[in-house]
Amino acid sequence: MAGSGGAAIALHDVTRRFPLKGVPDGVLALDRVTLDVRPGEFVALLGPSGCGKSTLLRMTAGLDAPSTGTVRVGGNEPAAVAGRQGFGVAFQDHALLPWLTVRDNIALPFRVAGKPVNAARIAALIALVKLTGFEGAFPRNLSGGMRQRVNIARALVLEPEVLLLDEPFGALDAVTRRHMNLELQRIWTETRTTTLLVTHAVEEALFLADRIVVMTGRPGRVAQDLAVPFARPRPVEVMREEEFHRMQDSLVLALEPEAHD
Amino acid sequence: MRLARDLRILGLLGTLLLCLAWEAIGATGLGGFTWPPLSRVIAMLADPDRWDLFGRAAGSTLASAVEGYVFGALAGIALAMLTHFLPRLAPGADRLAAGMHAIPTVALAPVFLILLPAGSTAPTLAGIGVAFLVYVAAASGLRASSAAHRDLFQVLGSRPSARLLRLDLPAGLPSIATGLRLAVPAALIGAVIGEWFGAPRGLGVLIVNGMQNFQIVLLWSAVLLVALISLTAYLIAGAIERAVHARFR
Ligand SMILES: Nc1ncnc2c1ncn2[C@@H]1O[C@H](COP(=O)(O)OP(=O)(O)OP(=O)(O)O)[C@@H](O)[C@H]1O
Numbered sequence: 095m096a097g098s099g100g101a102a103i104a105l106h107d108v109t110r111r112f113p114l115k116g117v118p119d120g121v122l123a124l125d126r127v128t129l130d131v132r133p134g135e136f137v138a139l140l141g142p143s144g145c146g147k148s149t150l151l152r153m154t155a156g157l158d159a160p161s162t163g164t165v166r167v168g169g170n171e172p173a174a175v176a177g178r179q180g181f182g183v184a185f186q187d188h189a190l191l192p193w194l195t196v197r198d199n200i201a202l203p204f205r206v207a208g209k210p211v212n213a214a215r216i217a218a219l220i221a222l223v224k225l226t227g228f229e230g231a232f233p234r235n236l237s238g239g240m241r242q243r244v245n246i247a248r249a250l251v252l253e254p255e256v257l258l259l260d261e262p263f264g265a266l267d268a269v270t271r272r273h274m275n276l277e278l279q280r281i282w283t284e285t286r287t288t289t290l291l292v293t294h295a296v297e298e299a300l301f302l303a304d305r306i307v308v309m310t311g312r313p314g315r316v317a318q319d320l321a322v323p324f325a326r327p328r329p330v331e332v333m334r335e336e337e338f339h340r341m342q343d344s345l346v347l348a349l350e351p352e353a354h355d
Numbered sequence: 356m357r358l359a360r361d362l363r364i365l366g367l368l369g370t371l372l373l374c375l376a377w378e379a380i381g382a383t384g385l386g387g388f389t390w391p392p393l394s395r396v397i398a399m400l401a402d403p404d405r406w407d408l409f410g411r412a413a414g415s416t417l418a419s420a421v422e423g424y425v426f427g428a429l430a431g432i433a434l435a436m437l438t439h440f441l442p443r444l445a446p447g448a449d450r451l452a453a454g455m456h457a458i459p460t461v462a463l464a465p466v467f468l469i470l471l472p473a474g475s476t477a478p479t480l481a482g483i484g485v486a487f488l489v490y491v492a493a494a495s496g497l498r499a500s501s502a503a504h505r506d507l508f509q510v511l512g513s514r515p516s517a518r519l520l521r522l523d524l525p526a527g528l529p530s531i532a533t534g535l536r537l538a539v540p541a542a543l544i545g546a547v548i549g550e551w552f553g554a555p556r557g558l559g560v561l562i563v564n565g566m567q568n569f570q571i572v573l574l575w576s577a578v579l580l581v582a583l584i585s586l587t588a589y590l591i592a593g594a595i596e597r598a599v600h601a602r603f604r
């Protein structure tokens with residue numbers, strides 16, 4: 095495909111219409127969105143509620159299909175990528191299986207793929223997300239932040255080609271959320287997996303991403319595409335830099351008009 | 356916890372009251388001569404000379420009920436899995452199951468008596484009742500997984516068999532366990548009715564004999580025995596159900 099050669103994720107001219115009772119044309123959720131993510135790049139998708147961020151992510155994962163346009167991951171159809179276990183996903187609803195322990199939840203992708211469970215890999219990931227000692231605990235006995243860490247570990251366990259995160263920390267309180275951002279930053283720096291993160295939080299996007307794509311409200315279109323200039327590895331202090339605050343203010347402003355519709 | 360204990364005490368009190376009322380009505384003759392006092396029924400059940408008779412009858416009924424229960428439950432779960440993989444079969448299977456259930460067991464019994472080899476009416480009737488209840492519970496249980504979990508399995512590139520084993524079945528276990536509990540009395544009812552229509556022995560046979568020969572106390576003893584067996588099995592199934600619910604929800 096022209097223009098997207100070598101892209102890890104290539105959304106080309108994607109439009110998505112949802113049928114709606116009483117509306118002949120349905121709801122136009124996404125309007126001609128084109129977006130490329132390079133291998134090893136961390137892109138944050140920012141936009142007002144209802145602008146189609148989740149829809150875009152679901153289409154990338156093959157859970158939804160565009161009305162027109164194409165979605166390719168590593169040059170392939172999303173379904174093919176899912177079939178070769180190329181995706182790691184973590185959504186806001188942690189979707190841990192309540193009848194499995196932390197260890198078995200993280201081992202699930204191995205078992206679903208019919209691959210032998212790599213116990214050493216799982217132990218290493220449990221240590222990475224700082225859950226050592228909780229291997230045998232069930233999700234109902236964990237805090238919200240711990241569950242999301244299990245969720246992230248499960249997303250990473252098969253060393254996916256692409257990591258898709260949809261507001262993974264959306265349900266957490268501000269303090270836990272900032273803490274989780276630090277952890278994700280640390281983990282991501284070790285793996286450098288191609289990542290598409292959907293978020294509402296400007297600060298989160300600036301701290302984590304190489305590039306921020308801002309979308310307009312319904313229908314969702316790409317409004318801005320800006321590079322984040324901060325060098326990696328990023329310490330927490332980045333969030334106190336003047337440039338960080340300047341970008342934060344301008345992004346909040348870019349999102350603002352949509353908040354009142 | 357306190358409430359649970361209180362409820363248990365209330366239940367015991369209620370049962371005791373019922374037994375006392377039974378005894379009183381029987382002893383005063385208020386219920387007529389077909390209503391013996393509870394003590395006479397218990398005396399007959401406690402009589403060692405009768406243990407052989409009751410033991411063989413109860414064993415036979417229990418064997419029929421267990422046979423029907425196991426095969427009925429397996430059939431119900433298998434049919435639910437089949438319709439799970441071939442959803443087009445679901446409406447037909449639902450109607451078949453509902454139809455089978457709508458026909459009274461008593462009406463089916465003579466038909467099976469003619470069709471089936473001797474002695475298999477009781478387990479068959481037990482199995483039909485069980486299969487329906489377990490099928491309905493399993494079919495809805497296999498649909499109980501959350502959309503988020505189904506999405507996860509799809510993104511993980513799960514094959515249908517892996518999804519059944521690792522998602523749909525565990526997510527459906529609470530519902531299946533409830534169905535299995537409700538199926539316990541159905542198995543015993545089916546077995547006893549099957550025995551009415553022809554079996555060499557069993558509690559159902561004792562009940563019929565008691566009625567035909569006007570052995571009122573024998574009749575009540577057999578009925579009480581069925582009730583006690585059913586209640587015990589029901590309580591065990593309830594405990595298993597609670598354990599499954601605690602683990603899989
Ligand atoms: N399955 C669906 N059926 C019908 N309409 C849908 C469906 N999924 C999403 N939509 C519509 O598409 C639009 C975009 O939804 P989407 O969930 O992608 O937004 P979002 O940007 O993720 O919002 P939020 O930030 O609140 O999560 C919304 O108007 C929504 O009503």
Ligand SMILES: [Mg+2]
Nearest residue numbers: 147148149260
């Ligand atoms: Mg969303």
